[in-house]
Amino acid sequence: MTDQFTLLPQDADLVAAVAGLLEGTDLANCVVVFPGRRPAHFLRKQLYDKIGKSFEPPAVYSMDEFAAVLAEAAGAAGPEIGELDAAAIMHGLEPRLKGLGPLAGKTSADLDWFLPWAFKAYADFEELKKELRTPRDLGAFDLGLEAGEGADVFKRARDFSAKFGGFSKLYAAFYEELAAKGLLTPALKYAAAAAPGAAEAAGLGEKGLVILAGFYQLSRSEQKLIEGLFKLPNFRLLAQEGPGLDARYEFLAKKGLIKAVAGYKAAVPAAGKFTFYKAADTHSEVFALGQVIDKERYSEQDVIVIPSVDALFPVVHNILPEFAENNIAIGYPVSHTPVYSLVESIGRLLDRADGKAYFIPDYLDLVFHPYVKSSLHKGSPELTRIIFQVLQEHFLGRMSRYAELTAIEKDPDFIGAALKRLEHYEDYKAVTAGEITAHIKGIHDAVIRPFEEIKDIGDFAARLLRLVSYVSSSTTAYRHPYWEYFSGRFLALLDGIGGSRLARESFAARPSYFKFFGSAVKGAVYPFEGTPVKGLQVLGLLETRGLKFRRVYFLDANADALNVNGTGDAVLSDFMRGMLGLPTCREREAARKYYFETLLGAAREAHVFYRDNSKSEKSPFVEEILFRLEAAGADREKLENRVFFDLTFKNKEPAAAPKTPWVMKKLAATKFSPSALNHFLACPLRFYYLNVLGLREQEEMTEEISRASIGNIVHRALELYFQRGNRLGRPYKPGDFDEEKAAALFCLKEALAGFHLTDTDKGYGYVMRRQVEKRLEDILRYHMERLPGFTPLAVEVWLETDLTLPSGKTARLAGKADRIDLRPAEAGEKIVIVDYKTGSAAHVPAWQSFDPASPRSGWMDTLRSVQLPVYVLMAMTGKAEVAPGTPDHVSAALKGRGVSDFDARLMLLGRQEILEESLYKQYRSKLPDIPSTFEKYKAAICALLEEILDPALPFEPTKREEDCRFCPFKVMCGRQWVKE
Structure with a gap:
């Protein structure tokens, strides 16, 4: 036993202890090694504070750097390769090795499948090499798997052996190949540094x-x-007590190099040291942090710890601006950056392309990426944004989902x-069509076309x-x-890819390059590598190793951010890792707990923040500290501060819209359509938004064509079918069904082309076309079998009439x-007005229960809709105009007819079985008296119009929340809680 080992209490300052050991020595002749790089900055600062003048510092290394120095001294020389070169070497070895089995789970020789697996396998290989596992060790393990036949404990191992039968062979061959080529990896450097005599070869004994x-x-x-360093009399090992340290240092005690480390017993936390904050989300945590953090008296002894990068930029934008001196040292994933998302969008566009035609939703996602829509034209991005906005609207008016550049x-x-x-922009009135084409082409040439052909x-x-x-x-x-x-x-990563041994490899398909890129940069980070040890520190959990802070503000202390879940992206399962002596989930979590406890244990103040919601729970590490505090007599309710905003969930009724002079002027010039009156019947406020303000829900380009768009196609196909073949103005006498079907499908084809839907021979477009064709066949059969002897007079007929109201006012009704x-x-004979409904839910008025004298609030339950009555009223009293170029068979047919000669019907095309509902349909085998019934409907229409034109009656919201379910304005009016 020697005095080479010192176990520091948890509240000790490790860096200060190292500085104390160095005091009085020749600093330039000393070597200090920490787990990471960060403590070196703090050590040099402490030494400067003690010396008070410039000095030659000791050599301070991270463990990775120290291992590299020892390896070089031991003779391990050569270029170091990364995972890209390693994957290329493995891919070259795989065909030459027999009995490997399906390593990547698919055809191994296929680069698409092999590379993602190789990246994972390389990480496992490096861990095995760092644990000094030899090919013989793995080979013996393979034999052990076979010998374990029938034993339950080996079931998962045998499954692994069956899937990765030659894992140990590739492991051996890989490092043999590296030795033959004179190449190194980080793990090979560790292995060389651990070899006997490496410390002496590096001259450490003379330090x-x-x-x-x-x-x-x-x-x-x-x-x-x-163990080798303990042979040097000038070697010192410092550790800090904490949970699990006794097991970690047991190997030294067994060798007699140190006394056994006693088991850790957590001290009772000092009263008032810990404060806990539970919040709804990360932004609420940061809000609370801004309230409690000391903005006046702060130094490098204050730290904000961020175990998950999700909280980094909320801290950067909301906390750090108030701290003139601050320093960030944390790794930010490249996969979280906008430049990565741009590449990802291009890959998605190419993945779903059909030859030279691109899927429009993917195309729009790409061109609205911040880096694409901000492409400059004469120094400004404004023209690009206007053009792409117009392009989006242009695509929304078409149903095709593919387009060529x-x-x-x-x-x-x-x-x-x-x-x-x-024309609405003064700066761009002179822009020509050629300039727009050239500008769009320039963006396509820079962002999309380069990736159409990849060598x-x-x-x-x-x-x-x-x-x-x-982009730059x-x-x-x-x-x-x-x-x-x-x-x-990003450029550094691309340089690495271009200079790697994989550079000349190629994939069979374009999307594979983008998937490869995602795998290659998955673990890459941009290191916010702060060097000044001055001001407020913002660190990741691992960056706090070996450091002591006066005040700790620990964010996102949740299980999903702080604890270890699963084995990560590795080939070897946690079970296999344990069998092979690699760190398991439990051991990695123990390390995190140690760093967490030593960080908080050394602090004078610890403020711990965590999310408390249905998706997140506090870390067990935090729960354990709370338990200790409770055991010491603390009140948990007082320990945990709730960071929740004061919210009132009382539903406030939407406000009515007043009828201003501008509104009344607009109403006086309005032609009221049947659908507009229906909107008013259901909700006057909805009518105001739609028919007065002219608001419309913003459409989005979705992958599937909407039901409304399909309905428009069916309407247009039926319109064309009846317009042609001399079908209007004479009794419908169809010929052979197949002939009629062919005519209808021809009309459908023209309708599809009219809506620019031309990609109907594959994918979703094909499925949609086949569905519409089947529905058209059903509609055709319905007309041929269920409507004998009818005469179609006209399609798409414009009806218009002036209606004098009881008050003497006149309202104009118009619709198609x-x-x-x-x-x-x-x-x-009867005139029948047919209204196609492609939805399955539509209703006619309930004549048997509707009474215009009943309270207006109940009309939606009985009147339901005024659409059909308005059509009849316009046809009876107004004028009818047919489409240009179409013979007018309607006007003469309407003349001289009374109300009993009219009917209107909903043709429900969206139901499984097509049917019609008449305005005067039977109720309990009884038909209504048409004249008296229609007078009730007319009275209701007049009452609705009187309400609309009365300036004293504001546009009130409906009282029936069920009418809000599918309303596009429910968020505007405040009823967003009503679910569809």
Whole structure:
């Protein structure tokens, strides 16, 4: 036993202890090793504070750096490779090794499948090598798996052996190949550093002091390295007490190098040291942090700890601006950056492309990416944004889901709409169609077309480099915060890919390059590597190792951010890792607990924040501290501060809209359609939004074509069918069903083309077309079998009439009827107005229960809809106009007819079985008296119009919340809680 080992209490300052050991020595001749890089800055500052003048500092290393120094001294020389080169070497080895089995779970030789697996396998290989596992160890393990036949404990192991039968062979061959090529990996450096004599070869015995401080989790190579250092009389090992340290240092005690470390017993926390804050989300945590953090008296002894990067930018934007001196040291994933999401969007666009045609929703996602829509035209991104906004509206008016880039660039409708929009902008009135085409083409040429043909991985990396160059020089990205840092890291990754052994490899399909890129940069981070040890510190949990702070503000102390869940992205399962002697989930979680406890245990104040909601729970580490405090007599309710905003969930009724002079002027000039009156019947406030203000719900380009769009196609196909073949104005006498079907399908084809839906021979477009064709067949059969002897007079008929109201006011009614028929009836013939409904839910008025004298609030239950009565009223009293170029068979047919000669019907095309509902349908086998019934409907129409035109009656919201279910304005009026 020697005095080479010192166990510091949890509240000790590890860096100060190291500085104390160095006092009085030749600093330049000393070596200090910490687990990470961060403590080196604090050590140099403490030494400067003690010395008070410039000095030559000791050599301070992280463990990775120290292992590299020892490895080089031991003769392990050569270039170091990364995972890209490692994957390339493994891929080259795989065909030469027999009996490997299906390593990647698919055909191993296929690069698409092999590379993602190889990246994971390389990480496992490195861990095995760092644990000094030899190919013989793994080979013996393979034999052990076979010997375990029938034993339940080996079931998962045997499953692994069956799937990865040659894992140990590839492991052996891989490191043999590296040795033959004179290449190194980080794990090989650790193995070399752990070899006997490495410390002596590095001349460490001749140094003043060699100090290792703050280590907890040690691999087998690190253990061997430390055992070798104990042979040096100038070696010192410092550790800080904490949970699990006794088990970690047991290997030294067994060798007789140190006394056994006693089991950790957590001290009772000092009263008032801990404060806990539970919040609804991360932003609420940051809000609370802003309330409690000391903005006046702060120094490098104050730290905000962020175990999950989700809280980093909320802290950067909401906390750090109030701290003139601050420092960030944390890794931010490249996969979280906008430049990565741009590449991801391009990959998604190419993945779902059909030859040269691109899926429009993916295309719009890409062009509205912040870095694309901000492409500059004469120094400004405004023109680009206007053009893309017009392009989105243009696509919304079409049903096609695919478009070619050339077609977009030259689309006359789009270009015309863009020019018309630009007339409203003084700076862009002079822009020509050619300039718009050239600008869009320039963006396509820079962002999309370069990736249509990719030669190999190196070529792909070069194209991405040019993309980043374009974004940097031709968009506003350079003005965005952190663009310089994120793009710089991105370029470094691309340089690494282009210079790797994978550069000449190629994939069979374009999307595979983007999937490869996602795998290659998955673990890459942009290191916010702060160096000044001055001001408020913002660190990740691992960056706090070995450091003591006066005040700790710990954010996101939740199980999902702080604890270890699963094995991560690895080939070896946690069970297999345990069998092979690799760190398991339990051991990695023990390390996190140690760092958490030592950080908080050394602090004078600890403020712990965590989310408390249905998806998140506090970390068990926090729960354990709360339990200790409760055991010591503390009141949990007083310990936990609730960070929740005061919310009142009382439902406030929507406000009515007054009828201002502007509104009344607009109403006086309005032609009221049947659907507009229906809106007013259901909810006067909805009528105000739709028919007075002219608001419409913003449509979105979705992957599927909406039901409303399909309904428009069916309407148009039926319109064309009846207009052609001399079918209007004469009794409907269809020929052979197949002939009629062929005619209807021809009309459907024209209707699809009219809506620019041309991609109906594959994918969703094909499925949709087949569904519409089947529905058209059903509609055709219904007309041929259920409507004998009817005469279609006209389709898409414009009806209009002036209605004098009881008050003396006049209101104009106008609307388009889908079809007007002349149908045989018991007493002659009837005019039947047909309204197609492609939805399955539509209702006619309940004549038997509706009374215009009843309270207005109950009309939706009885009157239900005034659409059909308004059509009849307009046809009886007004004028009818047919489509231009169509013979007028309607006007003469309507003349001289009384109310009993009219009917209106809903043709429900969306139901499984097509049917019609008449305005005067039977109720309990009884038909209504048509004249008296229609007078009730007319009275209701007049009453609704009187309400609309009365300036004293504001537009009130409906009292029936069920009418709000599908209303697009329920968020505006305040009834967003009503679910569909």
